[in-house]
Amino acid sequence: MRINKKLLLLTASIALMSIAGCSQRISALNDTMKLAFIGENDIKLTTEQIKANPYSSIYVKIEGTPQAFVVLAFAEPKQTLTSVRPAPEAMELKWLSADKAMLVTVNGRLVRTHSLLSGNLAAIESSEPDPILLGLHLNSTPKTWTRTLDWQPGYHYGYKLNSQFDFIAEEKILINDTPTQALHYSELVSVEGLNIQYLNEFWLKPDNGHVIKSRQKIAPNLPFIDITLLKPFAS
Numbered sequence: 001m002r003i004n005k006k007l008l009l010l011t012a013s014i015a016l017m018s019i020a021g022c023s024q025r026i027s028a029l030n031d032t033m034k035l036a037f038i039g040e041n042d043i044k045l046t047t048e049q050i051k052a053n054p055y056s057s058i059y060v061k062i063e064g065t066p067q068a069f070v071v072l073a074f075a076e077p078k079q080t081l082t083s084v085r086p087a088p089e090a091m092e093l094k095w096l097s098a099d100k101a102m103l104v105t106v107n108g109r110l111v112r113t114h115s116l117l118s119g120n121l122a123a124i125e126s127s128e129p130d131p132i133l134l135g136l137h138l139n140s141t142p143k144t145w146t147r148t149l150d151w152q153p154g155y156h157y158g159y160k161l162n163s164q165f166d167f168i169a170e171e172k173i174l175i176n177d178t179p180t181q182a183l184h185y186s187e188l189v190s191v192e193g194l195n196i197q198y199l200n201e202f203w204l205k206p207d208n209g210h211v212i213k214s215r216q217k218i219a220p221n222l223p224f225i226d227i228t229l230l231k232p233f234a235s
Contacts, residue, residue: 042067056233063223108211122150135209151219160192
């Protein structure tokens with residue numbers, strides 16, 4: 001498969017795994033392809049190219065770098081270090097770039113990164129479920145969240161973060177050249193002990209609350225990363 005001369009095509013042989021639990025079966029991808037942009041400009045594929053790729057895919061743009069097109073490498077049950085039991089549909093999606101950098105998301109929430117040049121989010125821990133996972137569009141979902149964050153480089157461990165979620169507006173956004181209805185939410189994050197605040201943004205599908213676009217800070221002193229979901233994962 002060749003998109004154009006500025007794309008690098010990589011393939012990886014990944015053993016197909018089957019995981020049973022909570023009446024669900026999550027399959028990892030076999031012979032997964034990773035596509036990443038090489039050059040100075042953002043990559044933008046045509047609708048036909050995205051549809052022709054059988055794998056779940058996203059656009060990724062780390063602040064100050066070109067936009068890349070990346071496909072899903074693994075889908076695994078959500079790991080938790082707390083007593084909070086994740087929802088049955090919660091799963092970690094692992095997106096792998098051509099240079100072996102990895103983003104790990106849970107319903108669009110960035111929960112870990114690996115091998116990013118700017119630094120990495122090492123862990124998120126909380127005794128409360130993430131409102132993003134519960135569904136921000138639901139009246140029953142709390143609009144505050146407290147967690148601790150670890151990140152690198154440096155010895156940044158156990159910093160307490162407090163979030164306040166607010167509904168901004170119902171908007172139409174372009175995804176894969178298609179106008180898409182979305183609920184726009186902001187997340188004001190306050191970092192205790194550092195006197196730092198920043199604003200994450202999420203755009204959700206109105207019917208199920210799934211994140212289809214986001215702008216999230218990797219960690220308090222690391223860049224923002226924009227993620228646009230092009231083709232969702234189907235378990």
